[in-house]
Amino acid sequence: xxxxxxxxxLAGLDPWWMISLGISLVILDLLITSSQYLxxxxxxxxxxxxxxxxxxxxxxxxxxxxxxxxxxxIFTEKLYSKFSxxxxxxxxxxxxxIGQNGYVIIHEVKNDxxxxxxxxxxxxxxxxxxxxxxxxxxxxKIKFEDGEVLPIKEFDGHLSHGNKVKVVEILNGAAVxxxxx
Numbered sequence: 001x002x003x004x005x006x007x008x009x010l011a012g013l014d015p016w017w018m019i020s021l022g023i024s025l026v027i028l029d030l031l032i033t034s035s036q037y038l039x040x041x042x043x044x045x046x047x048x049x050x051x052x053x054x055x056x057x058x059x060x061x062x063x064x065x066x067x068x069x070x071x072x073x074i075f076t077e078k079l080y081s082k083f084s085x086x087x088x089x090x091x092x093x094x095x096x097x098i099g100q101n102g103y104v105i106i107h108e109v110k111n112d113x114x115x116x117x118x119x120x121x122x123x124x125x126x127x128x129x130x131x132x133x134x135x136x137x138x139x140x141k142i143k144f145e146d147g148e149v150l151p152i153k154e155f156d157g158h159l160s161h162g163n164k165v166k167v168v169e170i171l172n173g174a175a176v177x178x179x180x181x
């Protein structure tokens with residue numbers, strides 16, 4: 001299809017069908033997919049329908065199509081960023097934990113795969129490069145009297161399981177604690 005034929009085909013589309021297809025895509029996006037991509041296409045289709053209603057020349061409508069997609073993408077990015085910057089559900093009311101006391105829970109995850117690999121390597125008498133100790137990762141959490149648990153973000157010092165601590169601040173959904181009670 002040549003450029004002129006494509007431009008004439010686009011200009012020949014019924015603008016009300018383009019606008020109704022755009023509205024349908026917005027509804028579909030809101031109810032099913034919950035992404036901004038169908039809304040972007042829907043807004044571009046609606047703007048193309050309005051440019052068709054204004055009676056713009058066919059070649060101008062065709063050249064405007066990518067521009068309208070870009071404009072609708074920028075608009076929906078700004079629109080969705082306003083909706084998505086709301087507070088996450090797990091952080092709702094978390095600020096009330098400041099000043100409360102709780103107990104430290106330490107969870108250890110030991111990586112035993114190194115033991116398996118290097119143990120096998122020792123069995124077949126291939127060169128062994130040093131002593132490979134398993135890596136132990138620890139996560140520290142604070143448990144409150146009502147049973148709620150929050151991760152511990154920062155602490156300067158040594159923590160043991162069961163230590164009583166106080167929440168000083170909340171940073172990004174995690175507790176900054178103080179051991180001085």
